[in-house]
Structures are given as structure tokens and as C-alpha cells.
Amino acid sequence: MxxxxxxxxxxxxxxxxxxxxxxxxxxxxxxxxxxxxxxxxxxxxxxxxxxxxxxxxxxxxxxxxxxxxxxxxxxxxxxxxxxxxxxxxxxxxxxxxxxxxxxxxxxxxxxxxxxxxxxxxxxxxxxxxxxxxxxxxxxxxxxxxxxxxxxxxxxxxxxxxxxxxxxxxxxxxxxxxxxxxxxxxxxxxxxxxxxxxxxxxxxxxxxxxxxxxxxxxxxxxxxxxxxxxxxxxxxxxxxxxxxxxxxxxxxxxxxxxxxxxxxxxxxxxxxxxxxxxxxxxxxxxxxxxxxxxxxxxxxxxxxxxxxRFETLNDRYRRLLLDLGHDDRAAKLVAAVLRFGQVERGDAHVVLKTSERTARNTMSKLVQEGFLKSSTPKGAVRVGFPLDYRERLFPNLFADAPIEAPEPPGVSFGG
Known part of the structure; x- marks a missing residue:
């Protein structure tokens, strides 16, 4: 050339x-x-x-x-x-x-x-x-x-x-x-x-x-x-x-x-x-x-x-239970995942329990990073703490298995 x-x-x-x-x-x-x-x-x-x-x-x-x-x-x-x-x-x-x-x-x-x-x-x-x-x-x-x-x-x-x-x-x-x-x-x-x-x-x-x-x-x-x-x-x-x-x-x-x-x-x-x-x-x-x-x-x-919501929610639930949380914690996280956020005053309605129990459940989840909020009294939204990223999202940063389709077959040349 x-x-x-x-x-x-x-x-x-x-x-x-x-x-x-x-x-x-x-x-x-x-x-x-x-x-x-x-x-x-x-x-x-x-x-x-x-x-x-x-x-x-x-x-x-x-x-x-x-x-x-x-x-x-x-x-x-x-x-x-x-x-x-x-x-x-x-x-x-x-x-x-x-x-x-x-x-x-x-x-x-x-x-x-x-x-x-x-x-x-x-x-x-x-x-x-x-x-x-x-x-x-x-x-x-x-x-x-x-x-x-x-x-x-x-x-x-x-x-x-x-x-x-x-x-x-x-x-x-x-x-x-x-x-x-x-x-x-x-x-x-x-x-x-x-x-x-x-x-x-x-x-x-x-x-x-x-x-x-x-x-x-x-x-x-x-x-x-x-x-x-x-x-x-x-x-x-x-x-x-x-x-x-x-x-x-x-x-x-x-x-x-x-x-x-x-x-x-x-x-x-x-x-x-x-x-x-x-x-x-x-x-x-x-x-x-x-x-x-x-x-x-x-x-x-x-x-x-x-x-996918169902699989993500299931992984989240299993993680919380393994960490010693009860079903109330898993239920609250599922509600936040589905609805985007939950007002703190509505947690007891979601959980169908007392306000005190709901408040304790929410406080622990916020403290551990599973829920997050812009202000101490504001609505909570879901969090994805990096300490548990491989449990929540296998294969995101590493080589753990996940149920995903096989990569496309490609016929590119050499």
C-alpha cells in the first residue's frame, strides 16, 4: 500500500x-x-x-x-x-x-x-x-x-x-x-x-x-x-x-x-x-x-x-434465611423488589404484624444493606450489598454457575 x-x-x-x-x-x-x-x-x-x-x-x-x-x-x-x-x-x-x-x-x-x-x-x-x-x-x-x-x-x-x-x-x-x-x-x-x-x-x-x-x-x-x-x-x-x-x-x-x-x-x-x-x-x-x-x-x-424477578427474589429469600433472617425479612424485600419502594410506616401492613416487629425487621435489613433509604425516615428501596453479590447474582464478577442460555453459535472466520 x-x-x-x-x-x-x-x-x-x-x-x-x-x-x-x-x-x-x-x-x-x-x-x-x-x-x-x-x-x-x-x-x-x-x-x-x-x-x-x-x-x-x-x-x-x-x-x-x-x-x-x-x-x-x-x-x-x-x-x-x-x-x-x-x-x-x-x-x-x-x-x-x-x-x-x-x-x-x-x-x-x-x-x-x-x-x-x-x-x-x-x-x-x-x-x-x-x-x-x-x-x-x-x-x-x-x-x-x-x-x-x-x-x-x-x-x-x-x-x-x-x-x-x-x-x-x-x-x-x-x-x-x-x-x-x-x-x-x-x-x-x-x-x-x-x-x-x-x-x-x-x-x-x-x-x-x-x-x-x-x-x-x-x-x-x-x-x-x-x-x-x-x-x-x-x-x-x-x-x-x-x-x-x-x-x-x-x-x-x-x-x-x-x-x-x-x-x-x-x-x-x-x-x-x-x-x-x-x-x-x-x-x-x-x-x-x-x-x-x-x-x-x-x-x-x-x-x-x-x-428475572422470580429467580432474583428466590435467591434473595434463600440468602436471607441462610443469614438467620426469618420469612418476614424475605417478604419485605420481595415487596420492595416488586413495588420499587415501601414507606416505613407501611411495613407492618405488608408484613401483617405489629409496627414494632415491622420496624425491627426493617432496621436490621437497612443496617445490613439489603434495604436502603435516602433519609433516616424516608421510604426504603432494595439494596444489593457487594458482600453477597455472588449469592444474588452468580457469575456477575466471577465464574459461578447461573441458569442462562448457551452463547450463540458463531461462524466467524479466523
Missing amino acids: SNDAVEAPSRIEPLFFEEQVPRVLADLVGEIQQEVTTLGRDLHPDSADELADLVRMMNCYYSNLIEGHDTRPRDIERALANQELDPERRPLALEARAHVLVQRAIDRAFLEGRLPSATSIAFVKWVHKSFYEEMPAEFRFVRHPDDSTRPIVPGQFRSAAEDDVQVGRHLPPSSDRVPDFMAHFERRFGAAENWASARVIAIASAHHRLNYIHPFIDGNGRVSRLMSHAMALRAGIGGGGLWSISRGLARGLRDRGEYKRMMDHADSPRQGDRDGRGNLSEKALQDFCEWMLSVMLDQVRFAKAAF
Whole structure:
């Protein structure tokens, strides 16, 4: 490939399947859209909101794990609460906190109807800027092979020759060409928002192409995963924040190395006249999109199984009984799960017992974190204490079993 071709923004083509969407991708889009419509449907919105905050923590846990940063969920929770942290674990915890805060801002913007196009230059820069402004000092510079360091400027694209990078076998565009590549990226993916199926497929293709451009000196992977989350919201498949793209990318469908292999596969150059019309392989892009859409479908199905009211309520009841609570505690939590919140003065009506007994039951549940309230006398809503997360949500952060459908069978190429 000539140097002109290497530095032309069209180098990242193809971005879509403009002549005809492959049937396998269209079918996956339809399945995702259908599954999302019933995700969390039997949960009260207030209970679903509490779960969504737990999923944000899970999303950042897996996003950082992809980068080789293994952060304990308990430390993430402490960082979010601005509590004291072990000095050795503090940087990773604050990094995770930054991720959660940015995702919260994205989710809030979507709910308020002001989330912009997630593939716009302004949004991509905002994500990076917001993320790195919250980062601890330990992660705000890059170290070069000669042991020199360069500060990471939040929200700033690569711009100088010393910012040119090589990622594995991939050589991204020169730093001075990044603005032109990103302008092409913004224009082409902005057009995809006019078609429902294209919006979903674009989540996968934009994810790869942004990393291919590698616009920032660091943080591209995490920015791309937050961009994918925002794209899912705008495409109507966000599911109320109850499923995580990063969990699927980190775990894969069969093994944890799939994400890296499939990203590398999608870098492949065009293989002859029948492999599309762009510089990159259309077949490899289809393989990657099929894999990532299958991962997304797998995660939506997992979330449906994990957050179904009846199974969640049963796990909660068994946990409380094992901890020495009685049936009244389980009944009260079930009512809060179903109705979103319960006024403290109504607890005795729910439990059909004396006010004193109801008050004691509620106080103990609040003290242990199973119920929570914004004020000492306010209504209570459900809590999901991290100490018991594997009992309540098996396989959320680790490899415990859960009754969930098998991952989709995928026929992607090598």
C-alpha cells in the first residue's frame, strides 16, 4: 500500500455493508432488539435503577480487566463512596471510579434526552476528557520504550510525531492525520443513525474502527467501550442499563482471548476483488461484527436470566434465611423488589404484624444493606450489598454457575 493510501481517511473503509446487509447480521440485530424488549420487564423501575448502578460497576470492572487492571469490586464501591483506600489499591480503584462516573453521566444525558451522536468528535473527546480528568496521577502519562514519559492531555487527540504509535502489528495513522480520519469517522457513522439496523451494526464496526485510528495516546480501548455503550442507548437496545458490553468483550463467547484475536482479524487488508471495495477486508469486518453482535446478544440473555424477578427474589429469600433472617425479612424485600419502594410506616401492613416487629425487621435489613433509604425516615428501596453479590447474582464478577442460555453459535472466520 502506498504512503498516500496509508494516510488517506478512506483507509478505514469499509465501515458498513452498504449494498446489502449480510443476513446473519440482520438476524442478530433482530434477536437483540427482541430480547431487549423483555429485559427487566417484571422489575419495578426503581429496582431496575438500583441494578443498573451495579451493572455500571460491573462494566467498569470488566473494561479495566481488559486493560490488565484487576480491581476488586469492594474497592470500586469504596472509591465511589469517597472512603479511605489501601494505598496499593488506590490508583486502580480511582481509575474504576472515573469509568463509573463517566458512564453515569452518559446514562443521565440519555435519560434527559441530550445524549449526542456517540460517534461525533465532540462526544469522543468529551468521554476521554471526562475520564482522564478523574484519573489518578499514576495513570495520566505514558512511558515510551526509552523510559521517557509524556503526559496525557484529557480530550486531546494525538498531534505530534512523538505520539505516533504501533499497536501489535497494527500501525495507526500518523498523529498529524488523526483529525482527518476522525472527521471521516464522524461523517460516515453519523449517516448510519438514519437506519435502525445500521445503528446496531455500527456499534460493532465503529468500535473496531475507532481503535484502528487510535486517536489518543492512551485510553482508546476504554473510550471505545464507553462509546459503544452510548451507541447502544441511542440505538434503542440499552435495556435500561441492565446489560454490559464490556463483560461480554472481556469473557468472549468461548474464551477470554477472542476480543484481541477478533480485533486483530478485523485489521486485515482487502483480500482480492471479491472482498469489498475498501482498503480493509469486508469479510473480516463481517466476521468481527458477527462476533461482537453475538457477544451482545449473549450478554442480554445473561442479564435476562440473572435479573428475572422470580429467580432474583428466590435467591434473595434463600440468602436471607441462610443469614438467620426469618420469612418476614424475605417478604419485605420481595415487596420492595416488586413495588420499587415501601414507606416505613407501611411495613407492618405488608408484613401483617405489629409496627414494632415491622420496624425491627426493617432496621436490621437497612443496617445490613439489603434495604436502603435516602433519609433516616424516608421510604426504603432494595439494596444489593457487594458482600453477597455472588449469592444474588452468580457469575456477575466471577465464574459461578447461573441458569442462562448457551452463547450463540458463531461462524466467524479466523
